[in-house]
Amino acid sequence: MGAGNHERRRTRGRSGSALRELLTSEAGGGLALMASALAALVVANSPAGPAYFHALEVKIGGLDVVGWINDAAMVVFFLLVGLEIKRETLIGELRSWRRRALPGLAALGGMIAPALVYALINRGHPAALKGWAIPAATDIAFALGVLALLGKRAPASLKIFLTALAIIDDLCAVLIIALFYASDLSLPMLGGAAACLVVLAAFNIRGVRAVWPYLLVGLPLWMFILKSGVHATIAGVLLAAFVPLRSPGKPSENRDSPLHRLEHALSPWVAYAIAPVFAFANAGVSFNETALDALLHPVAIGVAAGLFIGKQIGVFVAARAAVALRLASRPLGARWIQVYGVALICGVGFTMSLFIGMLAFPASETLLEEAKIGVLAGSFASALVGALALGMTSRRHRRLYVGQ
DSSP states (O other): HHEEEEEEEEHHHHHOHHHIIIIIOOOOOHHHHHHHHHHHHHHHHTHHHHHHHHHHEETTTTTTTTIIIIIIHHHHHHHHHHHHHHHHHHTSTTTHHHHHHHHHHHHHHHHHHHOOOOOOOOTTTGGGGGGGTTGGGHHHEEEHHHHHHTTTGOOOOHHHHHHHHHHHHHHHHHHHHHSSSSSSSOOHHHHHHHHHHHHHHHHHHHHHOOOOHHHHHHHHHHHHTTTTTTTTHHHHHHHHHSSSSSBBTTTTTTTTTHHHHHHHHHHHHIIIIIIHHHHHSSOOOOOOOHHHTTSSSHHHHHHHHHHIIIHHHHHHHHHHHHTTTTTTTTTTTHHHHHHHHHOOOOOOOOHHHHHHHHHHOTTOOHHHHHHHHHHHHHHHHHHHHHHHHHHHHHHHHHHHHHHH
16 A cells, blocks of 8 residues: 555656546545546436427527537647647656556557447448547546546556546547548638647747746637637647747756746636536436436447447557567556556547537437437446455455465
8 A cells, every 4th residue: 555655656746647636646636537527427317307308509609609619619628638648648647658558558559449330230220420520539537537436446557547548538639530530621820829839839930938938829720720610629730839848948848838837827717617628518418208218329339338448448459469479468456357457448538439420410419319318328338337346456456465
């Protein structure tokens, strides 16, 4: 137990990751996300349901309420994701090939297998095939929240493995959104976005270390991306790539860097406000007779099976193969049965899966509703079975260790 705490402190001090500290030590964001999703389901199926759905459709300044949440507020979520990806790649758990190998290959397997499961189930439905990427994503906050419920029974190395895997998964999801869910591209708007990126690059070259100039340019960057045909949230990731990681005169000390300051400023807002609001606005599904019938439709089955079955197979098989081929090492102090439990938890797609679902089916309320039901079913099953599996194996492992 003492060694585990020492490892956690040592790892935390080495990477200095605000997002990981927040979610692995307190798990508040993941729990807030769960509470918001539950609240949305309760409200949607209560007498207040019609008012709830109507409020999301109210127009404010050219966008409806759900549009402001998904196209504006979620840019901040993706900005934090981009900052985390940059930090972990340059100085954190993903800074070397050896560290990237296991979570990287596991993430790749965990995206390919669910997509194949979904495509196989929906092979006879061309319109539904656009949702192939929905079960390919892992929700980092939700997954870590589930893992955190186990407390010290789960080795710290498993939390590091899950965090690194989810970060790589997020990066792949961002690339999928940019490459496969763009439509009606506007060259003038893309040109305006490119001009903003040139300005951000100039800030880097000139050594600008204040955060506000980057955020100031980020506003027109978001507006150009919003109207370009590429989803607006990509602006957050692009902006993050230009926020400096190092402070002048401190090549190895990054505590005062713009990236570190911005990351710590955004983390509580994303964890306790933006992500829960997104969940409340998008997880509301009315379980009427039609919705329950939709659970048996190919989109819902494909998403649920992709998350619950495809994820665990893809992540676990890829991880075993990586270790067998000596490309990586198993997480320190963890057994394969515990790694399998983490593979199950990776099936919690929630935030990113719901987000991709909206991009995949923007014109079909029916298909989107089926996708939401599949996301909720697959994520819930993955969280429940994964937590039970890890809880039982961790208790058994501890009894054996004490008995020795």
